[in-house]
Amino acid sequence: MPTILVFDQDGTEHKLSAQTGDALMEPLRDAGLVQATCGGAASCGTCHVYLRDGWRANTGEYTEDEGYMLEGLEELVEVNDKSRLACQINLTDSLDGITLDIAPQI
Ligand code: FES
Incomplete structure (x- = not known):
């Protein structure tokens, strides 16, 4: 069960738990941190994140x-x-601890 460390637009830290196999976008959306209006089709850009610390x-x-x-x-x-679109990253156990900033919302 990967853990995700997220910094929102205010710099507030959020520690989220996710299921292996989920798209990274899903726990971000469920926590209200991104809109993900296209549902993961890589066509809205609202799940844009900046990966920290070499995670890219x-x-x-x-x-x-x-x-x-x-x-x-x-x-x-x-x-x-x-930069990555969170909906295009499938979570694996090797991504446990992935750390990111939410990009400015469009
Ligand atoms: S959810 Fe729309 S681009 Fe990722």
């Missing part, structure tokens, strides 16, 4: 749809090398 390297490559969505987000918010 542990989460694999962007999916094709995610790459397009992040390109589109660049006009609205900062997109950097720590």
Whole structure:
């Protein structure tokens, strides 16, 4: 059961528990930290997060749809090398302790 450490827009820390196999977006949405309006289809950009402390390297490559969505987000918010769409990351036990910041909401 992976634990997720989240810093919201106010810098407040949230420690969430998740189920292995869930998308990272799901516990963030359930805690009210992201809207996830597209339900995980990589088409709304509201689950954009910045991964901390080298976690970006542990989460694999962007999916094709995610790459397009992040390109589109660049006009609205900062997109950097720590950016991911949380709906495109499947939680595994190796992601226990993953730490992230919620990106500015669009
Ligand atoms: S939930 Fe819409 S892009 Fe991730």
